[in-house]
Amino acid sequence: MSHAASTHPVLDPRIAPPFPQAALPMLRNPQLRKNVGHAIDVIQAKRARLVAEKTDWQELRTAAAAIRTHALENLGAYLEQFEANCTAAGGTVHWAADASEARRIILHLLRQENATEVVKIKTMTSAEIQLNPFLEAAGVRTYETDLAEIILQLGEGEPSHIVVPALHVNRSQVREIFARRMGLKDLSDDPQALTNAARTYLRQKFLTVPTAISGANFLVAETGTVAVVESEGNGRMCLTLPRTMITLAGIEKVLPRFQDLEVMLQLLARSATGERMNPYNSLWTGVTPGDGPQRFHVVLLDNGRSSILSSPKQRQTLKCIRCAACMNACPVYRQTGGHAYGSVYPGPIGAILTPQLMEMHHAQSLPFASSLCGACYEVCPVKINIPEVLLELRAQVTDQERKHFSRFFDPMYLGLRIANLLFARAWIFHTAQWFGRIGLGPFTRKDGWIHSLPSVGGKWTQTRDLRGLPSQNFHEWWAARRKEAK
Amino acid sequence: MSAPLGSRQRIMDRIRTATQAVAGDSGQRAASYAALPRNYVHRGSLSAEACLELLVERLREYDAEVVETTPQELPAAIASQLAASGKHTFVAPPGLPAEWLAAGYDWKIDHGLTTKEVEKAEGVLTAAFCAVADSGTIVLHHSDTEGRRLLTLLPDWHLCVLRSSQVVETLPEYFDRCPQPPALATTISGPSATADIEMTRIKGVHGPRFLHVILVRD
Numbered sequence: 001m002s003h004a005a006s007t008h009p010v011l012d013p014r015i016a017p018p019f020p021q022a023a024l025p026m027l028r029n030p031q032l033r034k035n036v037g038h039a040i041d042v043i044q045a046k047r048a049r050l051v052a053e054k055t056d057w058q059e060l061r062t063a064a065a066a067i068r069t070h071a072l073e074n075l076g077a078y079l080e081q082f083e084a085n086c087t088a089a090g091g092t093v094h095w096a097a098d099a100s101e102a103r104r105i106i107l108h109l110l111r112q113e114n115a116t117e118v119v120k121i122k123t124m125t126s127a128e129i130q131l132n133p134f135l136e137a138a139g140v141r142t143y144e145t146d147l148a149e150i151i152l153q154l155g156e157g158e159p160s161h162i163v164v165p166a167l168h169v170n171r172s173q174v175r176e177i178f179a180r181r182m183g184l185k186d187l188s189d190d191p192q193a194l195t196n197a198a199r200t201y202l203r204q205k206f207l208t209v210p211t212a213i214s215g216a217n218f219l220v221a222e223t224g225t226v227a228v229v230e231s232e233g234n235g236r237m238c239l240t241l242p243r244t245m246i247t248l249a250g251i252e253k254v255l256p257r258f259q260d261l262e263v264m265l266q267l268l269a270r271s272a273t274g275e276r277m278n279p280y281n282s283l284w285t286g287v288t289p290g291d292g293p294q295r296f297h298v299v300l301l302d303n304g305r306s307s308i309l310s311s312p313k314q315r316q317t318l319k320c321i322r323c324a325a326c327m328n329a330c331p332v333y334r335q336t337g338g339h340a341y342g343s344v345y346p347g348p349i350g351a352i353l354t355p356q357l358m359e360m361h362h363a364q365s366l367p368f369a370s371s372l373c374g375a376c377y378e379v380c381p382v383k384i385n386i387p388e389v390l391l392e393l394r395a396q397v398t399d400q401e402r403k404h405f406s407r408f409f410d411p412m413y414l415g416l417r418i419a420n421l422l423f424a425r426a427w428i429f430h431t432a433q434w435f436g437r438i439g440l441g442p443f444t445r446k447d448g449w450i451h452s453l454p455s456v457g458g459k460w461t462q463t464r465d466l467r468g469l470p471s472q473n474f475h476e477w478w479a480a481r482r483k484e485a486k
Numbered sequence: 487m488s489a490p491l492g493s494r495q496r497i498m499d500r501i502r503t504a505t506q507a508v509a510g511d512s513g514q515r516a517a518s519y520a521a522l523p524r525n526y527v528h529r530g531s532l533s534a535e536a537c538l539e540l541l542v543e544r545l546r547e548y549d550a551e552v553v554e555t556t557p558q559e560l561p562a563a564i565a566s567q568l569a570a571s572g573k574h575t576f577v578a579p580p581g582l583p584a585e586w587l588a589a590g591y592d593w594k595i596d597h598g599l600t601t602k603e604v605e606k607a608e609g610v611l612t613a614a615f616c617a618v619a620d621s622g623t624i625v626l627h628h629s630d631t632e633g634r635r636l637l638t639l640l641p642d643w644h645l646c647v648l649r650s651s652q653v654v655e656t657l658p659e660y661f662d663r664c665p666q667p668p669a670l671a672t673t674i675s676g677p678s679a680t681a682d683i684e685m686t687r688i689k690g691v692h693g694p695r696f697l698h699v700i701l702v703r704d
Contacts, residue, residue: 035684042685059526066522073508074515076501089669095494147691148682164682171683191683195691202692207601223667233639233678233693240635241601251497256519258667262658263526265673269621276544277621277657277675280693282635285669290598291634292670302497309504 009158009339012130013354016342018365023340032168036160036337039167043328046274047379054270063263065383068319071221071254072309078221078254079300085224089286091296099129102301106131106213106246107138109297113244115140115211119202121228121235122146123215124162124322125248125301127344128357131213142213143205145234147198154181160338160346163272163324168337202234212238212293216249217321218264219298222257225285226298229268231278239282245293251300252318264321267381271323304357313392317352319382324349326376326386332369341366348376352389360396367393411456430475437469444468528662530620530655537619537655542701544622548676549689550697560647561585563700564611567645571698573608577637581630586611586647596637604636609643610694615671616660617653623675624648624699625660627668635672644694649704 010016026032051057071078083093096102110118118135120126120142132142132153144153148166152159155177159165166174175189178197187197214235218227226247228235239245255264261283269278287296308314327333327347338346342363343354351366367390376386407413422432443450450466452458460466472480502509510518530537542552555563565588568576575592577599587593594607613631617624624646626632638644654660678693689695 039685042681056526059523063522063524063526070518070522073505074510074518075505076498076509077512077515079498079501095497097493097496101493145692146682147680151682164685166682167685171686174683191686191688194683195680195688199691206692207605220667225667225669231678232680232691234691236635236639236672237692240639251501258664259661262661263524266621266657273681275675277618277623277673279675279677279679281671281673283668283671285667288628288670291628291636300497302500306497306500306504309501312508 009160010342011127011158011339011344013343013358013363016363019340019342019369020365022342023336023369026336026340031170032337033335035168035170037334039161039164040328040334043164043274047270047325047328048274050270050274050276054266060263060267061381061383064267064321064381065319067255067260067263068321068382069316071256072252072315072318074256075251075254075309078256079251081221082219082224082254083300085222086219086226086286086298087224089224091224091286091298094297094299096299096301096303098303099301102129102248102299102303103131103134105299106248107135107140109244109246110135110140110211113211113295115244117141117143117205117209118211118213119143119145119205119209119238119242120149120212121214121230121238122149122165123213123248124159124344125215125250126213127159129248129301129303131248143202143209145202145206145238146230147195147232147234150198150201151177154178158339159344161324161327162322162345162347162349168339202237206234206237206241210243211246212242212244213246213248214238216247216253216298217268218261219249219254220256220258220261221254223285225258225283227261228282229265229278230280230282231273233280236280236282239284240292242293244295244297246297246299248299248301251302251305252320268321268323271325271379271381304359307359308356311392314356314389316384317349317356317389319384320349320353321382322349323381325379325381326384329375329379331371331373331375336369341369348386348390349384352384352386352393355393355397360393360400364397364400367391367397430473433469433473437471440469526658527656528658530659532619532655534650538650538653538701540655541617541619541622541653544619545676545697545699548622548697550622550676550699552699552701554701554703557702557704560700560702561588564588564645564647567698567700568609568611571609571643571645571696573643575607576609576611577604577607577633577641578611579613579630579633579637582611582613596633601636601640605640607641609645610637610641611645612638612647614646614648614652615668616663617648618657618660618673619653619655620657621675623657623660623673626672626674628670628672635670638672638674639693642694643696643698645698645700647700647702649702651704653701 094105151166160168171189179187216226217229269275326349330348333347341350345353355363372387448468453461545552577594612633615625615627677697678691680691681687
């Protein structure tokens with residue numbers, strides 16, 4: 001943690017450094033890599049065991065993919081249906097075209113309540129619109145209530161995973177944060193003691209803060225119901241005790257019918273945390289007299305989502321139910337952790353979601369942050385073909401670069417132009433090979449390998465050896481062989 | 487409405503333009519929905535007895551305590567669970583049968599209890615709507631025997647009475663039992679838990695830390 005200041009991650013795609021650059025501090029931090037690796041190993045093992053026992057796993061995936069695709073294809077109608085039913089049940093639906101409008105709506109609602117404090121259920125969507133700093137600046141204290149989010153909020157850290165956002169922090173780091181921020185000098189680093197400290201810390205907040213903010217895992221068009229999936233009970237506290245509840249939800253979260261939850265809930269728990277079912281699911285519809293918040297608002301957020309809808313290939317990105325199985329399975333995420341992705345949505349889903357939410361104006365390095373191994377597609381419970389979308393986005397980024405004059409200074413571009421020239425005619429190619437043999441000769445060792453090159457060539461040999469050019473190429477060998485035969 | 491109508495219109499226009507090639511009218515939408523593949527397991531394959539055993543096993547994996555009883559013995563079973571808890575103050579929803587409320591305890595019946603009154607209670611006694619054996623899940627619809635959401639949230643100790651006829655094997659079987667979707671529902675699969683610190687599962691964060699289930703063979 002001593003490097004925290006110098007390497008504080010930036011999760012705003014508009015100002016975050018490109019992926020390869022942002023990944024460096026992570027790759028050089030063995031503690032962080034160990035924490036991430038351990039957490040992922042645990043989740044992966046649990047998930048694998050529970051998926052294997054489910055005989056209808058593939059059928060569930062097929063159904064879920066079809067339901068989500070159908071919902072997105074008919075998104076307009078289902079959103080209107082959700083709005084009508086939620087309103088009829090006593091809720092108020094607001095529409096936010098972008099992050100700043102969503103922030104303004106929420107602040108306006110809080111002002112109507114004279115709220116100076118707000119309790120929050122973990123919501124990545126609120127991190128996406130950077131709600132907390134905005135509310136704090138406007139004089140509203142925000143209290144995160146999910147254990148991982150408390151660790152990050154008190155430790156001034158950033159989420160690195162969408163299900164277990166503090167998986168990069170280990171117990172002694174948590175102990176240090178809690179001891180310092182909660183004033184508990186004698187706190188031990190036992191996870192049970194740390195959890196108890198969080199329970200005590202929040203209990204009074206739950207009982208006294210009258211306004212809460214949540215995200216939504218699903219919105220049900222048929223009934224106007226909202227679903228929140230959780231483990232700790234902090235969600236239930238926020239959904240039950242306050243007077244007013246504000247739910248921020250992306251427009252893509254809608255499901256056609258209540259019964260569709262029978263598919264989604266089975267897939268989500270197993271994929272996300274490797275449980276048959278997470279401890280708590282809460283479903284509520286508008287306002288219920290005498291039970292829970294008596295004022296209920298839903299803020300439906302677009303913020304770039306509708307721009308992803310038109311292309312069928314890209315539209316599948318919005319099927320995502322935020323289980324994080326893709327990042328747990330990803331060999332790249334495993335090495336870099338989440339912060340390198342420069343967005344609150346890391347891993348393979350982040351690599352396709354973030355640039356698209358930015359309408360391809362930012363985060364263009366992310367589609368390349370993948371080995372295209374396909375592990376993410378294999379585990380995805382709603383069958384998002386992430387490699388296919390990655391390739392599509394890579395093509396778009398390349399097309400964008402084609403229009404930039406600066407490409408003439410890009411070594412990669414220049415190299416490929418030269419290669420294009422060399423490969424076009426056999427005689428040019430052979431001449432180039434001849435020059436290459438002479439030029440590389442001094443760097444080639446006796447074993448036929450080049451271990452180091454000067455200048456730009458060093459970029460290759462820094463991390464791997466290069467085969468030297470053989471003294472005879474295939475054409476020459478073939479010609480010599482035929483001559484001998486005669 | 488604090489949001490200008492303009493944003494709703496703008497978002498809807500963008501969605502409609504983007505999906506015009508694939509979105510159907512209401513008839514096409516219904517037909518396309520009806521044709522969605524649903525070849526997953528709907529009905530379980532276990533016998534009624536094996537299904538109950540599975541539920542008990544799952545609940546015990548979650549560290550819930552489970553006892554079985556008959557309808558006749560139920561009041562006695564409740565009394566013995568209450569006695570074993572060592573607790574004295576309990577809340578209960580208004581619709582529970584009078585014979586469930588064993589004598590000798592301080593019962594606060596929820597005819598509009600305040601949050602503070604519920605918070606002071608050491609335990610809560612409720613019925614349930616359904617239980618799903620496959621995942622060890624108890625489903626509450628918050629009727630007047632299951633209690634407002636508050637009741638099963640603040641007290642640290644929850645005693646839940648479940649009838650065997652309420653137990654289904656799979657999650658889809660629960661949804662089959664809801665021709666009218668509930669306005670409120672909470673599913674409980676074991677006590678409140680977290681694995682946020684080094685993926686170590688810790689029981690009891692904010693919800694009740696102790697779950698006891700009485701399974702009534704009816």
